Amino acid sequence: METVASIDNQITASGAKSSVLPCNLGQNCSCRYAACTELYLPVRCRKEGCKDSTRRCALCWKALQKNRGYESQNCGYQYWSSELICRRLIQSAPSRKRKFINMPTNQGEHSLTTTTLELGERSKTSPDLKKRQKSQHRLSVFQVLQAQSLRTNGKDKGRRSSSICKTPSITITRQDRSVTSLGDTNSLENVDPLQHLRDFHERRPSVMQRRASVVQREESTFLTRLRKSISIDIQDPGYGRHRGPVFEKFRQIAQGIRLLIRWFRIIIEISDEKTTRTATEEQWYTLYTSQEARKLAFNKSMFARERAFARVPFWAIKIFECTPEERSEADCRRIHALLRGLKSFDKFTERIQLYMCRSFRYQCVEPGRVILRKGHVGFNFYFIYSGSVFVNIQDINIEGKKFEKTETILARGDSFGELALLQDIRRTASITCRERCEMLVVDKETFAKVCPSIFDEELKHKEQFLSGLPLFSATYWTREMLKLLCTEAHIQEYKTNKIVSTDSDDEEWMYICMEGKCQVISRIALDEKNENTLHHERRASTPELSDDIMDIIKNVNKSRDKQEGAVGSAGEGGGQGKERLLESMSLEYRRDGRRRKIMNNPEKEEETKRKDIKMTLHGPLSLTSLMTQDKENEEGRDYMYLNIATVHPEKVFDLYSILYPGCRPSNSAVILVSLGARLLRIKKKIFFDVITSDALAHARIIAKKDRYPTDEQILSSYEEKYNWEIYKHRLLNDVLGEHLEGPRFTKLTNAQKTVIKDHHRRTSKLLSVLQNNTHREKYRYEKEVAELKQLHDKNDKKELKSSADAIILQSLSKYKAQTSKIQHNFVIGRKATSVN
Numbered sequence: 001m002e003t004v005a006s007i008d009n010q011i012t013a014s015g016a017k018s019s020v021l022p023c024n025l026g027q028n029c030s031c032r033y034a035a036c037t038e039l040y041l042p043v044r045c046r047k048e049g050c051k052d053s054t055r056r057c058a059l060c061w062k063a064l065q066k067n068r069g070y071e072s073q074n075c076g077y078q079y080w081s082s083e084l085i086c087r088r089l090i091q092s093a094p095s096r097k098r099k100f101i102n103m104p105t106n107q108g109e110h111s112l113t114t115t116t117l118e119l120g121e122r123s124k125t126s127p128d129l130k131k132r133q134k135s136q137h138r139l140s141v142f143q144v145l146q147a148q149s150l151r152t153n154g155k156d157k158g159r160r161s162s163s164i165c166k167t168p169s170i171t172i173t174r175q176d177r178s179v180t181s182l183g184d185t186n187s188l189e190n191v192d193p194l195q196h197l198r199d200f201h202e203r204r205p206s207v208m209q210r211r212a213s214v215v216q217r218e219e220s221t222f223l224t225r226l227r228k229s230i231s232i233d234i235q236d237p238g239y240g241r242h243r244g245p246v247f248e249k250f251r252q253i254a255q256g257i258r259l260l261i262r263w264f265r266i267i268i269e270i271s272d273e274k275t276t277r278t279a280t281e282e283q284w285y286t287l288y289t290s291q292e293a294r295k296l297a298f299n300k301s302m303f304a305r306e307r308a309f310a311r312v313p314f315w316a317i318k319i320f321e322c323t324p325e326e327r328s329e330a331d332c333r334r335i336h337a338l339l340r341g342l343k344s345f346d347k348f349t350e351r352i353q354l355y356m357c358r359s360f361r362y363q364c365v366e367p368g369r370v371i372l373r374k375g376h377v378g379f380n381f382y383f384i385y386s387g388s389v390f391v392n393i394q395d396i397n398i399e400g401k402k403f404e405k406t407e408t409i410l411a412r413g414d415s416f417g418e419l420a421l422l423q424d425i426r427r428t429a430s431i432t433c434r435e436r437c438e439m440l441v442v443d444k445e446t447f448a449k450v451c452p453s454i455f456d457e458e459l460k461h462k463e464q465f466l467s468g469l470p471l472f473s474a475t476y477w478t479r480e481m482l483k484l485l486c487t488e489a490h491i492q493e494y495k496t497n498k499i500v501s502t503d504s505d506d507e508e509w510m511y512i513c514m515e516g517k518c519q520v521i522s523r524i525a526l527d528e529k530n531e532n533t534l535h536h537e538r539r540a541s542t543p544e545l546s547d548d549i550m551d552i553i554k555n556v557n558k559s560r561d562k563q564e565g566a567v568g569s570a571g572e573g574g575g576q577g578k579e580r581l582l583e584s585m586s587l588e589y590r591r592d593g594r595r596r597k598i599m600n601n602p603e604k605e606e607e608t609k610r611k612d613i614k615m616t617l618h619g620p621l622s623l624t625s626l627m628t629q630d631k632e633n634e635e636g637r638d639y640m641y642l643n644i645a646t647v648h649p650e651k652v653f654d655l656y657s658i659l660y661p662g663c664r665p666s667n668s669a670v671i672l673v674s675l676g677a678r679l680l681r682i683k684k685k686i687f688f689d690v691i692t693s694d695a696l697a698h699a700r701i702i703a704k705k706d707r708y709p710t711d712e713q714i715l716s717s718y719e720e721k722y723n724w725e726i727y728k729h730r731l732l733n734d735v736l737g738e739h740l741e742g743p744r745f746t747k748l749t750n751a752q753k754t755v756i757k758d759h760h761r762r763t764s765k766l767l768s769v770l771q772n773n774t775h776r777e778k779y780r781y782e783k784e785v786a787e788l789k790q791l792h793d794k795n796d797k798k799e800l801k802s803s804a805d806a807i808i809l810q811s812l813s814k815y816k817a818q819t820s821k822i823q824h825n826f827v828i829g830r831k832a833t834s835v836n
């Protein structure tokens, strides 16, 4: 414990002792008594010729004067000790310990208790302070500073006040019990210490006289010093004012962190202000953030996927934290093994993959954050290891206003951010995080070293592919034109039964099949006009099977349904035949036969938007889910989904409507459904920007050749199919009717049996022809049917009757089975249409 008394003792009791203490003030000074750091009086160096002067505390100063033969009697300890108290208070503030400063004066010993308490300590004496929060404790360390001087004259030397006051107060109690209060540190500034000095001197004139010269000389110095110390250390009794260097550093760091956090908040706010969420994003985030909604919209496949997709393992993250130089060959190999299998990573050669493994950075982004912003400068290229992101682009609505829309979703194995780096342009799209996303980032430099070759190759591959197509023949398309087209073209793979485009008219991409194949489905709305035509035709020609035959059909159905454990829907009567036939054309009917409401044209935009949302929200839809959606969304309207063509490799999807927009009625759409295909997507806008008039004329010739049937053609084909079904039913009715009227088979003679067998054979053949469903054969076998009828007429109807049941039952069950198969597979192709 450092006390003034001990210093004084050192000086007074043993001069040798004090000489051990270093004088750390003034390099040239050889002061033996430079024992304390309290500076009050100026002392000149005793060395001859040395002009250096320094200041010493009252004690040292006294000792020095003593050495020179100067007899100092009352050196005004009281006065100096006031200052000393202040200084001690200030100095002891950083200390965590209690300090007792004993002030020996010639009037007795004044003991000053300077208590510096941490709040933790203080709480021991003041329990209510315990309630304060720990953080507060830390911040307000040294806030409470208690200073109280106690009269310690022998008897009550050990008594020390432990009263606690919030603001430090300084009180000096003299031996004569006079008390001088310097006030608390807040008001200390207003205290005039000189006045104290004068007061003191006035009371002791001898001191005044003896020390007059000294006092005069030192008065101003002291005042300046005290004022200075007050203004520096006491004037603002703020928290942590007197902390040590460690705490100062801590405070600075804390302040820095606070500043950083504030900055981050501002940046996030600005970013959020700048970001307009697309409709897809809005829906997704609502779903994502609401637990309730998540539960309700629980998606099993997504759940399974989330579980199945591993996160980047901890050891890999550790490697990614190292600098490229720190990563060993083995580390790179491990990372390489981990990433193999990622679609976009596999595109690169092994050498490049290993090179990238050395420089990969790991980045994990929370949902909702913007990863890239359109128009910014590109610095990185990204591989998605887990999670998914939205690719948002700007579009212009009908009113000419710009809006953000979600173009697509990229997920595990995809990569993005290459365009800006390859072409040295600004970012072409904004990428926002959809689900917690782990990405591996390649910086611009590494990318520039290794990746362009791969992307160049891909570009070349695209160009080569296009140049091989008749549409892009070299006569009309130069290499530059193709290059322009290919730079923003994407190769994308689609699984079977996934919808690539819901409506070719609304689509901003044109799709060219590279591998595999796609179905082209025409979705025709059965609006009033269409439906009336169909209904009229149907009503006029609804097949009417005889009651007897209908009974047999019912029996056959019952027995079959029993076997299958299903409830039969067909054969409920003549009226049902119409729907049953419609079902064969419209998959929708086959599923549950529900009707939907009419969709108004102005809502088409909304509808497209909704579809876009659904497509981008859950990835590509399947055809069946689209049908279900249509059923739910459109009330009062029926749709027919007809397969009208197949897109084989090198074929362009619906080129005709691309070149002749608006050729299709607004209530119908052409849907592209993948049957497992790799497609090249080219922006229609770029296509029309690049194409020359000659190339356009050439493209139009090709488009006309590959044109899909119009709605009228499809409808008439549908009618033809429908009539053909009626024809079959009538024929069946006729033939089987003949059988019903025939005699019982067992009672027949051999000759009659042969005739019956022959009839049976021909009837079966006829049935199989009917079931074959080919239009040409229909006409070929009409003759056969006529002959068969004649035969029936010639024969004795009674003779035939016996065999009728067995034959009919057998034939009908066969027919039934075949018909349901036909319903599934029925296709009105362009060839079939062209027959008309």
Ligand SMILES: Nc1ncnc2c1ncn2[C@@H]1O[C@@H]2COP(=O)(O)O[C@H]2[C@H]1O
Binding pocket: 372, 378, 391, 393, 407, 408, 415, 416, 417, 418, 419, 420, 421, 426, 427, 428, 429, 430, 431, 490
């Ligand atoms: N239509 C799109 N389909 C998929 N990815 C895209 C599409 N448009 C832009 N991107 C990606 O989004 C990235 C945005 O930054 P870049 O322009 O550098 O590179 C872009 C592509 O990688």
